[in-house]
Amino acid sequence: MSNAHVSMSKFLSLVLRHQPQTIGLSLDANGWADVDELLTRANQHGKRISRELLEAIVRDNDKQRFAFNDDRTRIRANQGHSVSVDLELTPKTPPELLYHGTATRFVASIRAQGLLPRSRQQVHLSADEATAIAVGKRHGKPAVLIVAAAEMHAAGHAFFQADNGVWLTDTVPPQFLSFP
Ligand code: HQG
Numbered sequence: 001m002s003n004a005h006v007s008m009s010k011f012l013s014l015v016l017r018h019q020p021q022t023i024g025l026s027l028d029a030n031g032w033a034d035v036d037e038l039l040t041r042a043n044q045h046g047k048r049i050s051r052e053l054l055e056a057i058v059r060d061n062d063k064q065r066f067a068f069n070d071d072r073t074r075i076r077a078n079q080g081h082s083v084s085v086d087l088e089l090t091p092k093t094p095p096e097l098l099y100h101g102t103a104t105r106f107v108a109s110i111r112a113q114g115l116l117p118r119s120r121q122q123v124h125l126s127a128d129e130a131t132a133i134a135v136g137k138r139h140g141k142p143a144v145l146i147v148a149a150a151e152m153h154a155a156g157h158a159f160f161q162a163d164n165g166v167w168l169t170d171t172v173p174p175q176f177l178s179f180p
Contacts, residue, residue, distance in 0.1 A: 001057075001060055001061065001062055005056070005057050005060065005061075008053065008057055009061055009065065009066075011042070011047055012065070012066060012077075013065060013077060013080065015033075015038070015042075016031070016033060016066065016075070016076060016077040017077045017083065018081070018082045018083060019083075020033065020083070022045075023041040023042055023044070023045045023047075024041050025037060025038060025041050027076070027083065027085060029085065029086055030076070030085060030086055030087065030088055031076040031077065031081060031083075031085035031087060032069060032074040032075065032076045033074065033075055033076065034073065034074055035051070035054070035068070035072065035073055035074060035075050036073075038054075038075060039051060039054065054075070058075070063164055063166075064078060064163070064164035064165075065077055065078055065079075065080070065164065066078065067163055078162045078163045078164040078166070079124065079162035079164065079166050080120060080124070081120065081121050082119045082120055082121070084121065085121070087160075087162065089160035089162065089168070090160070091160060092159055092160060092161050093150075093159070094149035094150060094152075094153055094159040094167060095127065095149060095150070096148075096150045097146055097148065097149060097150075098125040098126065098127060098146075098147040098149040098167050099126045099128065099129050099131070099132035099144055099146060099147065100115060100123070100124070100125050100126070100132060100135075100144070100145045100147055100172070100177075101126065101131070101132035101133055101134065101135035101136030101137070101142055101143075101145075102135075102136050102139060102142070102143055102144075102145065103136060103139035103140035103141060103142065103143065104140065104141045104142070104143045105140060105141075106143075107143050107145075107179060107180075110145065110174070110177070111174060111177075111179060112174070113174070114171055114172050114173040114176075114177065115145075115147075115171060115177070117170065122160070122168040122169060123168065123169055123170065123171060123172055124166055124167070124168060125147055125149070125166070125167040125168070125172075126166070126167070127165065127167065132144045132145075143180050144180060145177050145178065145179060145180070146177070146178040147172055147176055147177060148176045148177075148178070149167070149176075151176060152169070152172065152173075155176075157169055157170070157172075158170070
């Protein structure tokens, strides 16, 4: 992704996950925004974005953060919301293990409380350790926790996989976590 794409992707994350109201945009109950409305409002707020640029960002985004609906009139973020939306994901059986990247300074609190979604809607988990390290680095010195996902699932916890591959669950109680 070019720098211009990264910066526009961050703006799209802001309005499609967290603060649509900053440009007067509305998301429906399932997190969808009308593409024409997004383009109009973004441009009104000084973000110069064309339909072609938006298409390129959705297509080339390193984490496939955004998706169009079938007729490409609507767009949403695939995961990561802090606003309350129902992504209508179907529960899915997770692999034996999943990974969560965090910062070492959060580990003591996570040992005590388990993983909580904090400002997001759900806890984000990765299928591989390398991704978890990258996620943890965003917060500081990374620590990777191993989640006994199959065991959690057998104990009745629902798991979901967003359209970009990220695994989601409501909370991870401490007994299902292994610490470094
Ligand atoms: C931590 C990015 C203390 C948790 C990433 C994390 C991901 C606790 C932080 C996606 C805790 C929340 C999500 C507890 C959890 N005590 N700390 N009990 N429970 N935490 O950013 O998972 O680039 O909301 O470990 O790549 O880091 O935006 O979640 O460190 O996929 O597309 O609280 O966001 O994707 O941080 O990241 P975040 P996350 P994008």
